[in-house]
Amino acid sequence: MDDNKIIITVSGTDKVGIVANIANILAKYKVNIEDIKQTLMQGHFVMFMLCDIEKSDVNFKELKNILIEEGNRIEVEIWVQKKGIFEKMHTV
DSSP states (O other), X not given: OGGGXXXXXXXXXXXXXXXXXXXXXXXXXXXXXXXXXXXXXXXXXXXEEEEEOTTOSSOHHHHHHHHHHHHHHHTOEEEXXXXXXXXXXXXX
16 A cells, blocks of 8 residues: 555765665664665765555654654765655656
């Protein structure tokens, strides 16, 4: 069900460990990564993740706050949105 699908966007200066840090947090809270895309543009790291939070130990808001805190710690920007809202925002 789409209510359990989220989009995580990560953006910042490229450095070792960004993907590992985010993936470890998701695994810790039983969030399944269904798809991941990343790119590097002139030293700027960008990653999109489609995840399923159906079996997560935390709710959407808690997970969002945890990921934002981690982004602050590793000095990258992290946005977390429900998939349905993300799709509506990007449909013209």
